[in-house]
Each structure stands twice: as C-alpha cells, then as structure tokens.
Amino acid sequence: MKVGIKLKFWGVRGSIPTPGVKYTKYGGNTPCVEMRLSNNKLFIFDAGTGIRELGSMICSGDEKIKAHIFLSHFHWDHIQGLPFFMPSSIEGNEIIILGMDMQNARLDKIISDQMESIYFPVKLQSLSAQIKFQILSEGSNNIDGVKVDTIYLNHPGQAMGYMVNYGKIKICYFTDNELVPKSVTESSKLKYKPDTRERILKLINGADLLIHDAQYTEEEYKTKIGWGHSSFNEVLSLAREGRVHRLALFHHDPDHFDEEMDVLVASCNCQEYQGETSHVMDCFAAHEGMELHF
Ligand SMILES: [Zn+2]
Ligand SMILES: [Zn+2]
Known part of the structure; x- marks a missing residue:
C-alpha cells in the first residue's frame, strides 16, 4: 500500500458563516x-458549518x-x-470527538451542553451512532495507530493545534x-506563553503542509491585538522559518470578501519570500472544496 493523504477543505471562514x-x-x-x-482512516479537523456537507457526502x-x-x-x-x-444519527457509525478539557468544563460536557434543549431539539445522548470522547493535552498521541502531536x-x-505524522x-x-510580532510582545500585557512561537517552529519544521489562521492584514492586526488571530505577514514568516513546503492561509476574516481576498493573497508576495532563501514554499489561501494530495 502506498502511504498517502487526501485532504479537503469544507469550511475555511473564521468567526461566523x-x-x-x-x-x-x-x-x-x-x-x-x-x-x-491511505489506510482508510478518516480524520476531521473542527466541526464548523462546513462539516454538514461533509456529513451529507459520507x-x-x-x-x-x-x-x-x-x-x-x-x-x-x-x-x-x-x-x-x-x-452521528446513523446506527453502526462510530464518532470519536477529541479535544482539550477546559479549566471549568470537561470535553463531553461542553459538547452535550451545546445540544441542551434550549439550544437544539436533539440531545447528544439520543444520537444513534456510538459517540465517544477523548481528552487530549499537549504532547504526542497515538490515535488509532497514527502519531498526532498536539500543542496549545x-x-x-x-x-489546540494538531500535527499528523503519517x-x-x-x-x-x-x-x-x-x-x-516581536514589537508587540515587548509592549503588551498579553497573557500568552512567551515561547509559543518557538514550540510551534520545532513542531512544524519541514512540514508538508501548514494550515494556519491568517485572519488579518498587518494594518487590521494593530487594532485586534489579543483577539487570538494572526496577520498574513507573521504566518508567512513563521512558515518560511519552519521551512514548510506548502502554506494554506485559513480562517479568513468575515469582512474579507472574494475580491479583497484575491488582493490580499497577491500581496503576500510569496515569490519574494522564495527569493530570500533557497527554500521554495507554495503559499495559497484555502478555499471551500479545495483538495490536496500528499
Ligand atoms: Zn475561529
Ligand atoms: Zn476562536
């Protein structure tokens, strides 16, 4: 069997549909x-509105x-x-939901609360498929025989960020x-761990694909410090430093419509980045329906 991965984007928008x-x-x-x-395992990352169509296809x-x-x-x-x-509503299916616990709530409670009758008419407990939960914290995990590294x-x-090694x-x-950005780290009161970038770099080193939040332009970021999203520039520089082969810009801002996205992607100027080192990186904005093969 040839080892390979097929990947498809079903949702790429950040914050709100x-x-x-x-x-x-x-x-x-x-x-x-x-x-x-290629061993037939199905991994799904996040359950935004894009998962509905994936479910229908399945x-x-x-x-x-x-x-x-x-x-x-x-x-x-x-x-x-x-x-x-x-x-999830079909008997015989097995769905394993993985993620971190929060300080004041367990993973299974967070998900079942989302389906409490105030919010949704069908309770998690009444779904016909077998639903399981697996709590993860930062580290290296064996998920059904596949190595998946996690990082906060x-x-x-x-x-939580995930890296699949297959x-x-x-x-x-x-x-x-x-x-x-460095200029902000020194002046801000952000409560993030100071070494997140270094830990990410260690993990992504030489990755075939990095899918990364790139919600803002550099200008937009200035008024959104602490909101938990990155600017294009910072993502590009991280990916270049980590010598990743392909970079998929992801979690697009709801205010960035198609024409604006085109301009933003063009302004990323990946060519310039390629010129600075011998490393060639394929950089693009993920779009719904996009498929990649490895
Ligand atoms: Zn989000
Ligand atoms: Zn969020």
Missing part, C-alpha cells in the same frame, strides 16, 4: 477539514464509518456544525492562533 454572492470563490462555511489516510454511501473529529477549541465557529453532522496555541481561552508526511492544522 458568510453566505452570499460576495463569498462564492473562497466560501462562507466555518472551519472543517477532512483528511483521508451518508450518500451505505458504508458504516469510524471518524475522529479533532476540535481546536469550542468557539461557535468550530463546533456549530456538529449537531448537523448526519453520520495563543487564543483567548486557549486552542509515513513521512507531516500535516499541521493550527487555527485560531495569534502569532504575536
């Missing part, structure tokens, strides 16, 4: 990334599935699609992470 004609190119669904390993076949859903954190845009993930990211209330393939999913 953005339906409408101004968002048809990049898409309006909130974060969800599907990962298929249910169009009759096969029973086992899916691992890795949650970066529990802000609405990352869990809002979970109650609409149809495979800079985000209000914290978020064969020689390394894919990183780091969203809702604020890469704090």
Whole structure:
C-alpha cells in the first residue's frame, strides 16, 4: 500500500458563516477539514458549518464509518456544525470527538451542553451512532495507530493545534492562533506563553503542509491585538522559518470578501519570500472544496 493523504477543505471562514454572492470563490462555511489516510482512516479537523456537507457526502454511501473529529477549541465557529453532522444519527457509525478539557468544563460536557434543549431539539445522548470522547493535552498521541502531536496555541481561552505524522508526511492544522510580532510582545500585557512561537517552529519544521489562521492584514492586526488571530505577514514568516513546503492561509476574516481576498493573497508576495532563501514554499489561501494530495 502506498502511504498517502487526501485532504479537503469544507469550511475555511473564521468567526461566523458568510453566505452570499460576495463569498462564492473562497466560501462562507466555518472551519472543517477532512483528511483521508491511505489506510482508510478518516480524520476531521473542527466541526464548523462546513462539516454538514461533509456529513451529507459520507451518508450518500451505505458504508458504516469510524471518524475522529479533532476540535481546536469550542468557539461557535468550530463546533456549530456538529449537531448537523448526519453520520452521528446513523446506527453502526462510530464518532470519536477529541479535544482539550477546559479549566471549568470537561470535553463531553461542553459538547452535550451545546445540544441542551434550549439550544437544539436533539440531545447528544439520543444520537444513534456510538459517540465517544477523548481528552487530549499537549504532547504526542497515538490515535488509532497514527502519531498526532498536539500543542496549545495563543487564543483567548486557549486552542489546540494538531500535527499528523503519517509515513513521512507531516500535516499541521493550527487555527485560531495569534502569532504575536516581536514589537508587540515587548509592549503588551498579553497573557500568552512567551515561547509559543518557538514550540510551534520545532513542531512544524519541514512540514508538508501548514494550515494556519491568517485572519488579518498587518494594518487590521494593530487594532485586534489579543483577539487570538494572526496577520498574513507573521504566518508567512513563521512558515518560511519552519521551512514548510506548502502554506494554506485559513480562517479568513468575515469582512474579507472574494475580491479583497484575491488582493490580499497577491500581496503576500510569496515569490519574494522564495527569493530570500533557497527554500521554495507554495503559499495559497484555502478555499471551500479545495483538495490536496500528499
Ligand atoms: Zn475561529
Ligand atoms: Zn476562536
């Protein structure tokens, strides 16, 4: 069997879904990334509104599935699609939800609370599929035979980044992470761990793909310090330093419609970055429906 990974973006928008004609190119669904390993394992990253369509696609076949859903954190845009993930309602399916515990709430409680009758008509306990939970903290984990490294990211209330190591393939999913520029670190009162960037760099070194939050322009970031998201520039410089091969800009700002996104991506000027070192990096903005193969 040839070791490989197929990846598909089902939602790339940050903060809130953005339906409408101004968002048809990049898409309006909130974060969800599907990962298929060549050993048939199904990993899903985040359960934003994009997971609904992924679920419908899965249910169009009759096969029973086992899916691992890795949650970066529990802000609405990352869990809002979970109650609409149809495979959870089918007997014989096995869904494992993975993520961190919060200081005052356990993972299973966070998710079942989301489906309390005030918020949603169907309770988690009444779903027909077998639903399991697996709590993760920072470190190296064996998930169904696959090595998945986890790391805490800079985000209000914290978020978790994931790196899948499969064969020689390394894919990183780091969203809702604020890469704090040096000039800001010194002057700000941010409560983030000061070494987050270094720890991330160690992990992503030479990765085949880095999917990273790039919500703001440098200018926008100045008024959003501490909101837990990064500027394009900081992400590019991190990826270049980590010598990653492909960089997918992700978690697009709801105010960045298609035309604006095109301008922003063009202004990233990846060519310039390539020129500075011998390292060549393929940099692009993820869009809904985009597929990548490794
Ligand atoms: Zn988010
Ligand atoms: Zn968030």
